[in-house]
Amino acid sequence: MKKIYILFLAILLTLVFTPFSSAQPEEEGLFQAVTIKLGVGFEYFSRTLSWDEEKYDTEPKLKSYFFTFNTEFELKKGFSLSAIFGYSSSNYHLTFRELDFSIELESGGIGGYLFGGEIKKSIIYTEKLEIDGLGQFYYYLGTRKEWDITDLAVEGTVDGKPRWMRASIGPVFTYTEFDSFHPYLSLSFNKLWGSFKMDQTVQDSKSSERKKTSGKGSFCTSLGVIYKLTDAFSLKAEANFFPHKNLEEILGVNLGLMFKAMYSF
Amino acid sequence: MKKEKIIFAFFVIPIFLFSASLKHLRFDRSKNPNPAFSQQQIKYLNEGQPLHPKAIHNVQDQVSAKFQPALSEKSREATGSAYRSRKLKRKLQAGSKDFRSERDRKQNPSVFRQKIKYLNEGRPFRYKGPHYVPDQVLVKFKPTLSEQMIKATIKAYRSRELKRIPRIDIYKLQIPENISLEEMLFMLRRNPDVEYAEPNYIAYITVTPNDTLFDYQYALYNEAQEIGPPGSPKGKEGRDIKATTAWKETKGDEEIIIAVVDTGVDLEHPDIKNKIHSSGYDFVNDDSDATDDFAHGTHVAGIAAAETHNSEGIAGVAWNCKILPVKVMDDLGEGTYGDMIEGIIWAADNGADVINLSLGGDLPSQSLEAALKYAYDKDIVIVASTGNDGGAVLYPAAYDDYCLAVAATDYNDLRADWSNFGPEVDVAAPGVRIVSLVPTWYWGPGSLPYAYGDGTSMAAPHVAGMAALIKSIKPWLTAAEIMNVIRYSADDVNSANNFGKDGFIGYGRINMEKGLVPIKVEPLK
Secondary structure, eight states, rough: OOHHHHHEEEEEHHHHHGGSSSSOSSSOOOOOEEEEEEEEEEEEEEEEESSSSSOOOOOOOEEEEEEEEEEEEETTEEEEEEEEEEEEEEEEEOOOOOSOOOOOEEEEEEEEEEEEEEEEEEEEEEEEEEEEEEEEEEEEEOOOEEEOOOOOOOOOOEEEEEEEEEEEEEEEEEEOOOSEEEEEEEEEEEEEEEEEEEEEEEEEEEEEEEEEESOOOOOEEEEEEEEEEEEEEEEEEEEEEEEEOOTTOOOEEEEEEEEEEEOOO | OOOOOOOOOOOOOOOOOOOOOOOOOOOOOOOOOOSSSSSOOOGGGGSOOOOOOOOSOOOOOOOOOOOOOOOOHHHHHHHHTTTTTTOOOOOTTTOOTTTHHHHHOOOOOHHHHHOOOTTTTTTTOOSSSSSEEEEEEHHHTTSSSOHHHHHHHHHHHHHEEEEEGGTTTTTEEEOOTTTTTHHHHHHHHHHHHEEEEEEEEEEOOOOOOOOTGGGGOOOHHHHSSSSTTTOBOOOOTTOOHHHHHHHOOOOOTTTTTEEEEEOOOOOOOOGGGGGBSSOOTTTTTTTTTTOOOOSSHHHHHHHHHHSSSSSSOOOOOOSSSSSEEEOOOOOOOOEEEEHHHHHHHHHHTTOOSSSEEEOEEEEEEOOOOHHHHHHHHHHHEEEOOOSSSSBOBBBBOOOTTTTTHHHHEEETOOTTSSBSSSEEEEEEEOOSSSEEEOOSSSEEEEESSSSOOSSHHHEEEHHHHHHHHHHHOOTSHHHHHHHHHHHHSSBTTTTTTTTBBBBTTTTTOOOOOHHHHHHEEOOOO
C-alpha cells in the first residue's frame, strides 16, 4: 500500500509543479488570471470490498452517497485545483468474526464528513480533443453509530465508526467539437481503502475488532458529459464502472454516478 | 483578481437510487438420515433412571490439607507426623509438562489461525459463493405456448436459451448484462405466459452428518422425529441446540481437547477411538489407562465428540475436537474428591481446553475449589452437571466463579423435573433420552454399543462440545469470555414463567447458532 501512496504523491507533485516550470508561458503572471468556480455535486458509488479474512459467504459491500460543495481555482488556463467538502451516508455490509459474538452487519446509512481535493492539468489541447490529467482524493470520516443485538438472553449492542479513502488518477479525454456539449471518457487508477472499528458490549462482556477493508479492483472507466448552459454555468454528469473479480472469480462491475453543477465567475 | 465578482448560490441535486442489491436467498437441504440400525436395539442406561455418578462425600480415613507455601517440605512432613497422618500423594505441578504453553504464546489470532490445521484446507465445509447464479433464471412457460412462441418470448426479453430440460419443460436462460436478476424475475413473473420463474440456485454440501443414529439425536436437530422405535416420544420441532446450523460455521479444531473427567472412556469404541487424544490417566487404579469400566464416561464423551460423519453411530457436538479421558470414578460410578481434584489438575496440565465434569457431590470442598481455580486460571472452560436429585446444585457445579453449571431440558425444551436447581445454574441443555455410546462390552455380543441416557450428565457434554467449538474458531477468548458467550447466547425457553435468568435453567437452553454463527445486526426499523 505504501508504494501506491508514493506513486500518487509523485504524480500529484508532478501535476502541481508542472505549471511553474519555465516552459509555461507567463503572459499574465502566475495568479493573475485566477478563475473561481463554485459548485455542488452529488455522487453515488457501490464497491465490493475485500479484507484479509478468507471466510465469508456473502460479498462485503460499501454503498455511499455523498453531497459535496466544490470550490475550484483555475490558477492558469488548463490548470486547476479544487477543494471539496461535504456530507456522506455510507452503508456497509460486513461480517465481524473476532468479536465475542460474531455479527453480520447491515449498517444502514452511517453519516459522516467528507473532505477531498482535485487537481487537473491540461496535457494536450487541440480543436476537437483535450486530454487532461486528473487526480482526486476523498476522505470520509463516519460518525459513531450504535446497533442493538437482538435475540440474546441479555442486552447487547455494537457501535462502530467507519472511514474510507478514495484516490484516483488518470487521463480524461474530452471531445470539444461541440460548443456547449463536451462528452468525455476517463480511465483511472482508482483505489478505495479504509477501516471499520467495531466495539461490542453484551452485558459485562466487551470486545472490539478493527477491520481493514479495501475496494476490489483498482481501475475505473468513466463516461461523462459537460453541458455548458451559459459561459459561466455548467452541468456535469458522469457514470463510473469499476470492474473487479467477484466471489466466483468472474468479472463483476460496480457502478457509480456523479452529478455536478458549477458556476464560474 | 481585478474584477469584482458576484456570487450566486445554486443547487442542483438530482437524486438517483440504484437498487440492485440482491437478496441472498438460502437453500438449506432438509436432512433426513436413514438409520440403518434396528431402532429396537438401543437400550437405556441405568434402566431408564437418571444416572447419579457421585463423588463420595468423604473418605472415612482421608483428609486433604493445603499447607502455607512458606512451610518447608520437612516441616510439612513433621506436621503430618504430629497428627499421626501419612502423606498418600502430593500433587506436583511444577514438573508437569504443560502442553498448552505453545498455544498460550499464540495470542495474535491471525498468526494462530495460520498454524491451526483444519479439515478442508483450513475452511469448514461451507459454500462461499452466492446462493444462485447471478445471470441465469429457470423458467417454466405455460403448456399452451408453442415452441415458436417461447423462443420469441425469450428473444423479446433479450435473453439467451442455455438449455431446455425436456422432461419437465424448464428453460435455463441467460439474462442480458444490463438487467439484474430481480428485474428479470419481476418481468417474467408478470408475463401471463410464464407459469413460474426462479433463480438458478446453487446447491452445496450440507453439514448434516451421515451418522446412522443422527436421527435420534433430537438434541442436535429436532424436527419432531420419534426418538427411538415407533411409538417413542417425540418432541417439538426446533427444540434443539441448533447444532447443524452452527456446524456450517465450524466443526471444530482437532487441536482442541475436551477432557472427560469421569469413569474413563472405552478407548476401542469404533465411534470414538479415532477421537481419543491419549489413553489418559486412571486415578482410581493409578495407571495410564483410563479405560471405562462403568459406561458413564463413554456415554458422556460420545455426546461431546463422538466421531462424526463416519456413517456409523452418532454425531458428536464437536466434530473434530479430541477427547482426553481421565478416570476418577470407579466401576460403581463412585469416586473421591481427591481423585477428582487430581483428575482436574492432570487434565489442566495435559492439554485440556475444556473439562467436562458430569459428576458431583453434595458437599463443598476448598481443595476442589482450588483445583477448579487452577484449571480456570489456565483459561480452561469447566463445564459441570448440576445433578439429578431435584435438589440443590452439586459441587463442583456450584462453584459459580469457575464452572458453567448445566441443568437438563427435554425434547420439548421443558426442564427435567429431576434436574437440580439453584442460583448457580448457568444454562441448560438436552438431558432426556440422549443416545450415545456405551463400551463395546456393555451390552454383550449382538447388541449395538449405544444407549439412551438421562441426566444432567448428558446435558453437560453438549455444553462442553459447544465450548470446544467456540475455542476452535476464537482461540484468543478467555475461559470467562467463552462462558459468557455460552450463557448469553442461550434461548430463554421458560420465559413465560421465569423471565430472564432463573434458578431452573439459568439463562436458558444453549443455542449453538447464536454462539457461533454471525448474528445479523441491522438498524432499527
